[in-house]
Amino acid sequence: MQELFDRRVLLITGKGGVGRSTLTAALAHAAHKRGKRVLVAEIGQADSDYTPLARLFGRDTFPKDPIPLSGGVRGVTLWPRKGHERFFKKVIPVSALVNAALSSHALQRMLDAAPSFNEMGVFYHLLTLLLEQRPDGKYEHELIIVDMPASGHTLGLTGVPSRVLEAMPSGPIAQAMREGQEVMHDPKQCAVWVVALPELLPVTEALELLDGLVKDKMPIGGVLLNRFVPDEFTPEERERLQPLLEEREVYGKARFIGSPRSEEALERLDRGSKVRVLRITERPLQGKALAASIAEDFASGRTA
Numbered sequence: 600m601q602e603l604f605d606r607r608v609l610l611i612t613g614k615g616g617v618g619r620s621t622l623t624a625a626l627a628h629a630a631h632k633r634g635k636r637v638l639v640a641e642i643g644q645a646d647s648d649y650t651p652l653a654r655l656f657g658r659d660t661f662p663k664d665p666i667p668l669s670g671g672v673r674g675v676t677l678w679p680r681k682g683h684e685r686f687f688k689k690v691i692p693v694s695a696l697v698n699a700a701l702s703s704h705a706l707q708r709m710l711d712a713a714p715s716f717n718e719m720g721v722f723y724h725l726l727t728l729l730l731e732q733r734p735d736g737k738y739e740h741e742l743i744i745v746d747m748p749a750s751g752h753t754l755g756l757t758g759v760p761s762r763v764l765e766a767m768p769s770g771p772i773a774q775a776m777r778e779g780q781e782v783m784h785d786p787k788q789c790a791v792w793v794v795a796l797p798e799l800l801p802v803t804e805a806l807e808l809l810d811g812l813v814k815d816k817m818p819i820g821g822v823l824l825n826r827f828v829p830d831e832f833t834p835e836e837r838e839r840l841q842p843l844l845e846e847r848e849v850y851g852k853a854r855f856i857g858s859p860r861s862e863e864a865l866e867r868l869d870r871g872s873k874v875r876v877l878r879i880t881e882r883p884l885q886g887k888a889l890a891a892s893i894a895e896d897f898a899s900g901r902t903a
């Protein structure tokens with residue numbers, strides 16, 4: 600488990616609804632319990648009044664600069680514009696010029712339409728947070744855990760630096776992208792975790808996503824197989840219960856059917872990839888209580 604948290608950045612991705620936000624919150628609490636200065640980050644969407652991740656920390660949203668949250672963790676939203684602003688401030692030393700440029704609507708419209716420009720902004724915002732230091736020279740945010748957007752959009756982000764470098768191999772933007780790649784492609788500093796549900800289609804999608812991430816040269820942490828249903832029946836009990844359950848709907852049937860499915864999914868993942876798979880069990884909880892319960896397992900190393 601310690602190894603899980605000994606990184607600068609963890610990217611939590613996977614298909615929609617698999618539990619990315621819940622596990623991001625749980626990992627953040629667990630890392631904090633283990634003494635890390637943790638920042639949870641999500642990617643800004645202009646049209647949302649609240650986000651499920653912020654709700655898990657008792658807020659509607661996170662601001663564009665890190666703020667302390669309940670439980671000792673900090674939170675931030677990564678915004679394209681914040682990244683652009685920080686980038687321009689670095690390369691153009693006259694801040695009046697930067698502000699003038701960034702407040703020009705025509706320029707903004709052009710920049711927003713430029714391919715990958717938004718992703719580049721998000722990426723650069725993340726990079727500046729990763730490199731931020733305290734007066735004592737230590738990193739301000741020792742571990743940043745990012746609640747990534749669903750699968751396809753994640754690949755949109757992880758592929759940005761190489762796409763940009765292809766188009767612009769030199770200059771200040773290229774240099775920033777290379778700096779970013781140094782962190783993001785280094786397995787000692789970064790790990791991507793794919794969240795999957797123990798069912799047929801989600802496992803297939805997780806395997807596809809892993810392939811895509813490998814193509815983007817991202818270091819893989821492994822799969823978080825979420826909502827795993829452990830088997831509570833012996834083979835004899837199963838044999839005797841099967842005909843009864845085929846006849847009628849009874850309480851507990853979901854677990855009876857769910858556990859073989861979970862085992863099957865685990866086997867398929869093991870066969871289809873060589874990555875580490877951590878099981879996170881299904882629990883009868885929601886929201887903060889759910890994240891806290893999973894965090895305890897992560898912190899104590901009970902997740903296997």
Ligand SMILES: Nc1ncnc2c1ncn2[C@@H]1O[C@H](COP(=O)(O)OP(=O)(O)OP(=O)(O)O)[C@@H](O)[C@H]1O
Pocket residue numbers: 614615616617618619620621622651749825826827879880881882883884885886889
């Ligand atoms: N281990 C678990 N046991 C029981 N319920 C769970 C578990 N993990 C997640 N859930 C539930 O699954 C739902 C989806 O979780 P969550 O919002 O974290 O997923 P997500 O991948 O972030 O979704 P989105 O694609 O909407 O961002 C929530 O209702 C959550 O409570």
Ligand SMILES: [Mg+2]
Pocket residue numbers: 619620621651652746
């Ligand atoms: Mg989410």
